[in-house]
Amino acid sequence: MTEGSGNSGNTRFTVTLGESDLVEAFRLNARRAAIRPLVLAAVLVTALLVLLLAISPLARQSLTSRPLTLMLEGALALAALLLLLAVLVRPLIFRKLAQRSLAQRADLAGPVEWEFGAEGIRHTTIHSDSRYPWAALRGWRENEAVLLLYIADNLFYIVPKAQVGTDVVDGLHRAIAEASLRER
Template sequence: MTGSVTFTPSETDYVDAIRANFLLAMRRRRTLRPIVIIALVFAAIGAGLGLIDHSSPAWTAVYALGGLAYGAVLFALIYLISYLMLPRRAGRLFRQQRSIQQSFEYRWSDAGLEWSSVQGNGRFPWNDLHGWHETKPAMLIYMNDTLFQFLPQRVFTPEAADDLRATLERAGLPIY
Protein backbone atom coordinates (compact mmCIF):
# COMPACT_ATOMS: atom_id res chain seq x y z
CA MET A 1 0.00 0.00 0.00
CA THR A 2 1.13 3.57 -0.60
CA GLY A 3 1.04 6.05 2.24
CA SER A 4 2.14 9.60 2.83
CA VAL A 5 2.50 12.30 5.44
CA THR A 6 3.07 16.03 5.04
CA PHE A 7 4.56 18.19 7.76
CA THR A 8 6.78 21.13 8.57
CA PRO A 9 9.37 20.06 11.15
CA SER A 10 9.52 22.20 14.26
CA GLU A 11 12.60 22.79 16.35
CA THR A 12 11.05 20.52 18.98
CA ASP A 13 10.58 17.74 16.40
CA TYR A 14 14.21 18.03 15.38
CA VAL A 15 15.57 18.13 18.94
CA ASP A 16 13.39 15.15 19.93
CA ALA A 17 14.62 13.12 16.93
CA ILE A 18 18.27 13.94 17.68
CA ARG A 19 17.75 13.05 21.34
CA ALA A 20 16.08 9.74 20.42
CA ASN A 21 18.96 8.90 18.08
CA PHE A 22 21.49 9.74 20.82
CA LEU A 23 19.76 7.41 23.28
CA LEU A 24 19.65 4.62 20.69
CA ALA A 25 23.35 5.14 19.93
CA MET A 26 24.22 4.80 23.62
CA ARG A 27 22.73 1.30 23.67
CA ARG A 28 24.57 0.03 20.61
CA ARG A 29 27.41 -2.43 21.02
CA ARG A 30 29.83 -0.22 19.08
CA THR A 31 29.25 2.54 21.64
CA LEU A 32 29.37 0.32 24.72
CA ARG A 33 32.50 -1.62 23.70
CA PRO A 34 34.94 1.34 24.03
CA ILE A 35 33.36 2.31 27.35
CA VAL A 36 33.94 -1.19 28.73
CA ILE A 37 37.51 -1.26 27.39
CA ILE A 38 38.38 2.11 28.95
CA ALA A 39 36.77 1.10 32.26
CA LEU A 40 38.88 -2.10 32.24
CA VAL A 41 42.00 -0.02 31.53
CA PHE A 42 41.18 2.12 34.58
CA ALA A 43 40.71 -1.10 36.58
CA ALA A 44 44.12 -2.32 35.40
CA ILE A 45 45.69 0.99 36.36
CA GLY A 46 44.08 0.70 39.80
CA ALA A 47 45.37 -2.87 40.19
CA GLY A 48 48.81 -1.71 39.03
CA LEU A 49 48.82 1.02 41.67
CA GLY A 50 47.89 -1.58 44.28
CA LEU A 51 50.79 -3.79 43.17
CA ILE A 52 53.26 -0.91 43.10
CA ASP A 53 52.11 0.07 46.58
CA HIS A 54 52.83 -3.54 47.70
CA SER A 55 49.30 -3.77 49.02
CA SER A 56 47.67 -7.01 50.01
CA PRO A 57 45.68 -8.80 47.30
CA ALA A 58 42.46 -7.56 48.92
CA TRP A 59 43.61 -3.95 48.70
CA THR A 60 44.84 -4.47 45.15
CA ALA A 61 41.32 -5.63 44.28
CA VAL A 62 39.91 -2.53 45.99
CA TYR A 63 42.25 -0.35 43.88
CA ALA A 64 41.10 -2.20 40.75
CA LEU A 65 37.42 -1.75 41.62
CA GLY A 66 38.08 1.91 42.40
CA GLY A 67 39.67 2.36 38.97
CA LEU A 68 36.75 0.56 37.33
CA ALA A 69 34.26 2.77 39.18
CA TYR A 70 36.25 5.89 38.29
CA GLY A 71 36.21 4.96 34.59
CA ALA A 72 32.49 4.18 34.64
CA VAL A 73 31.60 7.41 36.46
CA LEU A 74 33.83 9.45 34.15
CA PHE A 75 32.10 8.11 31.04
CA ALA A 76 28.67 8.45 32.62
CA LEU A 77 29.38 12.13 33.33
CA ILE A 78 30.66 12.75 29.80
CA TYR A 79 27.54 11.20 28.25
CA LEU A 80 25.21 12.90 30.72
CA ILE A 81 26.71 16.30 29.91
CA SER A 82 26.43 15.53 26.19
CA TYR A 83 22.78 14.54 26.63
CA LEU A 84 21.99 17.67 28.65
CA MET A 85 23.68 19.96 26.11
CA LEU A 86 22.07 18.22 23.14
CA PRO A 87 18.85 20.31 22.99
CA ARG A 88 20.82 23.54 22.87
CA ARG A 89 23.17 22.29 20.14
CA ALA A 90 20.45 20.62 18.08
CA GLY A 91 18.21 23.68 18.36
CA ARG A 92 21.02 25.91 17.13
CA LEU A 93 21.65 23.58 14.16
CA PHE A 94 17.94 23.55 13.32
CA ARG A 95 17.81 27.35 13.31
CA GLN A 96 20.92 27.52 11.09
CA GLN A 97 19.63 25.07 8.46
CA ARG A 98 16.70 26.73 6.72
CA SER A 99 16.22 23.81 4.32
CA ILE A 100 14.78 21.61 7.10
CA GLN A 101 12.35 24.31 8.18
CA GLN A 102 10.27 23.79 5.02
CA SER A 103 7.19 21.67 4.48
CA PHE A 104 8.01 18.05 3.53
CA GLU A 105 5.93 15.32 2.03
CA TYR A 106 7.09 11.74 2.60
CA ARG A 107 5.56 8.92 0.55
CA TRP A 108 6.24 5.24 0.93
CA SER A 109 5.41 2.16 -1.07
CA ASP A 110 6.89 -1.27 -1.61
CA ALA A 111 9.41 0.40 -3.96
CA GLY A 112 10.90 2.72 -1.31
CA LEU A 113 10.68 6.03 0.51
CA GLU A 114 10.26 9.30 -1.38
CA TRP A 115 10.37 12.84 -0.08
CA SER A 116 9.74 16.24 -1.59
CA SER A 117 9.93 19.83 -0.46
CA VAL A 118 10.38 23.22 -2.13
CA GLN A 119 14.15 22.55 -1.92
CA GLY A 120 14.02 19.35 -3.95
CA ASN A 121 13.02 15.72 -3.84
CA GLY A 122 14.55 12.31 -3.52
CA ARG A 123 13.88 8.61 -3.47
CA PHE A 124 15.46 5.85 -1.41
CA PRO A 125 14.83 2.26 -2.48
CA TRP A 126 14.42 0.15 0.65
CA ASN A 127 17.56 -1.88 -0.09
CA ASP A 128 19.64 1.35 -0.05
CA LEU A 129 18.58 2.08 3.52
CA HIS A 130 20.35 0.80 6.63
CA GLY A 131 17.47 0.33 9.08
CA TRP A 132 14.69 1.98 11.01
CA HIS A 133 13.62 2.52 14.58
CA GLU A 134 10.36 3.76 16.02
CA THR A 135 10.65 6.00 19.06
CA LYS A 136 8.00 7.91 20.98
CA PRO A 137 8.81 11.25 19.30
CA ALA A 138 9.65 10.07 15.76
CA MET A 139 10.11 7.32 13.25
CA LEU A 140 13.83 7.27 12.39
CA ILE A 141 14.83 5.85 9.02
CA TYR A 142 18.59 5.38 8.72
CA MET A 143 20.72 5.78 5.60
CA ASN A 144 23.81 4.73 7.59
CA ASP A 145 24.86 4.47 11.25
CA THR A 146 24.42 8.19 11.93
CA LEU A 147 22.47 9.78 9.07
CA PHE A 148 18.70 9.46 9.25
CA GLN A 149 15.40 10.89 8.09
CA PHE A 150 12.87 11.58 10.82
CA LEU A 151 9.12 11.59 10.60
CA PRO A 152 7.52 12.99 13.77
CA GLN A 153 4.92 10.69 15.33
CA ARG A 154 2.53 13.64 15.62
CA VAL A 155 2.02 13.67 11.83
CA PHE A 156 0.81 10.08 11.56
CA THR A 157 -2.73 8.86 11.73
CA PRO A 158 -2.84 5.44 13.40
CA GLU A 159 -3.52 3.89 9.98
CA ALA A 160 -0.57 5.68 8.33
CA ALA A 161 1.81 4.62 11.14
CA ASP A 162 0.64 1.01 10.84
CA ASP A 163 1.02 1.15 7.07
CA LEU A 164 4.58 2.51 7.26
CA ARG A 165 5.55 -0.14 9.84
CA ALA A 166 4.05 -2.88 7.66
CA THR A 167 5.83 -1.53 4.57
CA LEU A 168 9.17 -1.40 6.39
CA GLU A 169 8.71 -4.96 7.61
CA ARG A 170 7.66 -6.21 4.15
CA ALA A 171 10.72 -4.52 2.65
CA GLY A 172 12.90 -6.44 5.12
CA LEU A 173 14.49 -3.27 6.47
CA PRO A 174 16.01 -4.21 9.84
CA ILE A 175 15.02 -2.51 13.08
CA TYR A 176 18.14 -0.59 14.00
Protein backbone atom coordinates in the same frame (compact mmCIF):
# COMPACT_ATOMS: atom_id res chain seq x y z
CA MET B 1 -0.27 17.68 8.19
CA THR B 2 -2.06 16.23 5.22
CA GLU B 3 -2.63 12.57 4.78
CA GLY B 4 -3.99 10.62 1.93
CA SER B 5 -3.22 8.30 -0.88
CA GLY B 6 -1.69 9.30 -4.16
CA ASN B 7 -2.59 8.03 -7.57
CA SER B 8 -0.31 5.02 -7.22
CA GLY B 9 -1.71 3.90 -3.85
CA ASN B 10 1.12 5.60 -1.99
CA THR B 11 0.53 7.33 1.33
CA ARG B 12 1.38 11.03 1.50
CA PHE B 13 1.75 13.31 4.50
CA THR B 14 3.46 16.54 5.51
CA VAL B 15 5.26 17.29 8.77
CA THR B 16 7.21 20.20 10.21
CA LEU B 17 10.11 19.22 12.43
CA GLY B 18 10.48 20.98 15.75
CA GLU B 19 13.32 21.15 18.24
CA SER B 20 11.88 18.33 20.35
CA ASP B 21 11.62 16.09 17.27
CA LEU B 22 15.30 16.63 16.47
CA VAL B 23 16.34 16.09 20.10
CA GLU B 24 14.42 12.79 20.16
CA ALA B 25 15.97 11.74 16.85
CA PHE B 26 19.51 12.58 18.01
CA ARG B 27 18.94 10.72 21.27
CA LEU B 28 17.55 7.68 19.48
CA ASN B 29 20.35 7.69 16.91
CA ALA B 30 22.97 7.84 19.68
CA ARG B 31 21.58 4.72 21.32
CA ARG B 32 23.91 1.92 20.25
CA ALA B 33 23.43 -1.75 20.97
CA ALA B 34 27.18 -2.32 20.46
CA ILE B 35 27.89 -0.40 23.70
CA ARG B 36 25.90 -2.81 25.84
CA PRO B 37 28.61 -5.53 25.89
CA LEU B 38 31.18 -2.91 26.94
CA VAL B 39 28.96 -1.73 29.79
CA LEU B 40 28.38 -5.34 30.84
CA ALA B 41 32.14 -6.00 30.78
CA ALA B 42 32.81 -2.87 32.89
CA VAL B 43 30.19 -3.95 35.44
CA LEU B 44 31.66 -7.46 35.55
CA VAL B 45 35.23 -6.19 36.07
CA THR B 46 34.02 -3.81 38.80
CA ALA B 47 32.16 -6.62 40.54
CA LEU B 48 35.26 -8.82 40.42
CA LEU B 49 37.42 -6.03 41.88
CA VAL B 50 34.91 -5.44 44.70
CA LEU B 51 34.84 -9.18 45.39
CA LEU B 52 38.65 -9.26 45.46
CA LEU B 53 38.70 -6.36 47.92
CA ALA B 54 36.08 -8.05 50.10
CA ILE B 55 37.97 -11.34 50.42
CA SER B 56 41.61 -10.24 50.34
CA PRO B 57 43.20 -8.23 53.17
CA LEU B 58 46.31 -7.70 51.01
CA ALA B 59 44.18 -6.07 48.29
CA ARG B 60 42.55 -3.75 50.85
CA GLN B 61 45.97 -2.73 52.20
CA SER B 62 47.19 -2.07 48.65
CA LEU B 63 44.35 0.46 48.15
CA THR B 64 45.89 2.88 50.63
CA SER B 65 49.61 2.17 50.57
CA ARG B 66 50.90 1.41 47.07
CA PRO B 67 51.55 4.37 44.74
CA LEU B 68 50.60 2.48 41.58
CA THR B 69 47.29 1.39 43.10
CA LEU B 70 46.60 4.96 44.23
CA MET B 71 47.27 6.25 40.69
CA LEU B 72 44.92 3.62 39.24
CA GLU B 73 42.24 4.63 41.75
CA GLY B 74 42.63 8.26 40.69
CA ALA B 75 42.43 7.34 37.00
CA LEU B 76 39.29 5.27 37.59
CA ALA B 77 37.70 8.06 39.64
CA LEU B 78 38.51 10.59 36.89
CA ALA B 79 37.09 8.28 34.21
CA ALA B 80 33.90 7.78 36.25
CA LEU B 81 33.57 11.54 36.79
CA LEU B 82 34.02 12.26 33.08
CA LEU B 83 31.46 9.59 32.17
CA LEU B 84 28.98 11.05 34.65
CA LEU B 85 29.59 14.55 33.28
CA ALA B 86 29.02 13.32 29.70
CA VAL B 87 25.75 11.64 30.70
CA LEU B 88 24.54 14.80 32.49
CA VAL B 89 25.53 17.20 29.67
CA ARG B 90 24.26 15.02 26.81
CA PRO B 91 20.67 16.39 26.83
CA LEU B 92 22.03 19.96 26.67
CA ILE B 93 24.26 19.05 23.75
CA PHE B 94 21.36 17.46 21.85
CA ARG B 95 19.14 20.51 22.48
CA LYS B 96 21.81 22.98 21.29
CA LEU B 97 22.53 20.81 18.25
CA ALA B 98 18.80 20.74 17.40
CA GLN B 99 18.49 24.52 17.79
CA ARG B 100 21.52 25.13 15.60
CA SER B 101 20.35 22.65 12.97
CA LEU B 102 16.94 24.33 12.71
CA ALA B 103 18.51 27.80 12.54
CA GLN B 104 21.02 26.84 9.84
CA ARG B 105 18.91 24.52 7.69
CA ALA B 106 15.68 25.87 6.27
CA ASP B 107 14.96 22.44 4.78
CA LEU B 108 14.70 21.02 8.31
CA ALA B 109 12.69 23.93 9.71
CA GLY B 110 10.17 24.06 6.85
CA PRO B 111 7.50 21.58 5.84
CA VAL B 112 8.66 18.12 4.82
CA GLU B 113 6.48 16.21 2.41
CA TRP B 114 6.57 12.45 2.55
CA GLU B 115 5.29 9.75 0.28
CA PHE B 116 5.76 6.03 0.72
CA GLY B 117 4.50 2.88 -0.88
CA ALA B 118 5.60 -0.54 -1.99
CA GLU B 119 8.40 0.81 -4.19
CA GLY B 120 10.04 3.07 -1.58
CA ILE B 121 9.96 6.53 -0.05
CA ARG B 122 9.97 10.08 -1.33
CA HIS B 123 11.16 12.91 0.92
CA THR B 124 10.66 16.48 -0.30
CA THR B 125 11.79 19.75 1.31
CA ILE B 126 12.19 23.29 -0.03
CA HIS B 127 15.70 22.36 -1.23
CA SER B 128 15.44 18.72 -2.23
CA ASP B 129 13.29 15.98 -3.66
CA SER B 130 14.73 12.56 -2.85
CA ARG B 131 13.43 9.14 -3.79
CA TYR B 132 14.79 5.92 -2.32
CA PRO B 133 13.74 2.38 -3.09
CA TRP B 134 13.40 0.36 0.10
CA ALA B 135 16.47 -1.71 -0.82
CA ALA B 136 18.64 1.46 -0.80
CA LEU B 137 17.77 2.28 2.82
CA ARG B 138 20.19 1.14 5.54
CA GLY B 139 17.58 0.44 8.21
CA TRP B 140 15.13 2.00 10.60
CA ARG B 141 14.69 2.68 14.27
CA GLU B 142 11.91 4.14 16.41
CA ASN B 143 10.85 5.10 19.88
CA GLU B 144 7.56 6.50 21.17
CA ALA B 145 8.19 9.93 19.58
CA VAL B 146 9.97 9.44 16.24
CA LEU B 147 10.65 6.91 13.51
CA LEU B 148 14.02 7.19 11.77
CA LEU B 149 14.69 5.92 8.26
CA TYR B 150 18.42 5.58 7.62
CA ILE B 151 19.79 6.47 4.20
CA ALA B 152 23.36 5.96 5.45
CA ASP B 153 24.86 4.62 8.67
CA ASN B 154 24.54 7.96 10.46
CA LEU B 155 22.23 9.91 8.13
CA PHE B 156 18.50 9.59 8.62
CA TYR B 157 15.10 11.06 7.87
CA ILE B 158 12.79 11.79 10.79
CA VAL B 159 9.07 11.02 10.97
CA PRO B 160 7.62 12.70 14.09
CA LYS B 161 4.91 10.26 15.16
CA ALA B 162 2.84 12.88 17.00
CA GLN B 163 2.25 14.72 13.71
CA VAL B 164 1.01 11.72 11.76
CA GLY B 165 -1.86 9.41 12.58
CA THR B 166 -1.48 5.87 13.75
CA ASP B 167 -2.71 4.79 10.31
CA VAL B 168 0.38 6.35 8.71
CA VAL B 169 2.76 4.83 11.28
CA ASP B 170 1.11 1.43 10.86
CA GLY B 171 1.38 1.81 7.08
CA LEU B 172 5.07 2.62 7.40
CA HIS B 173 5.56 -0.43 9.62
CA ARG B 174 3.84 -2.63 7.03
CA ALA B 175 5.92 -1.19 4.17
CA ILE B 176 9.11 -1.62 6.19
CA ALA B 177 8.22 -5.24 7.00
CA GLU B 178 7.31 -6.01 3.36
CA ALA B 179 10.63 -4.54 2.25
CA SER B 180 12.50 -6.58 4.90
CA LEU B 181 14.26 -3.45 6.08
CA ARG B 182 16.34 -4.27 9.13
CA GLU B 183 15.85 -2.60 12.47
CA ARG B 184 19.00 -0.91 13.76
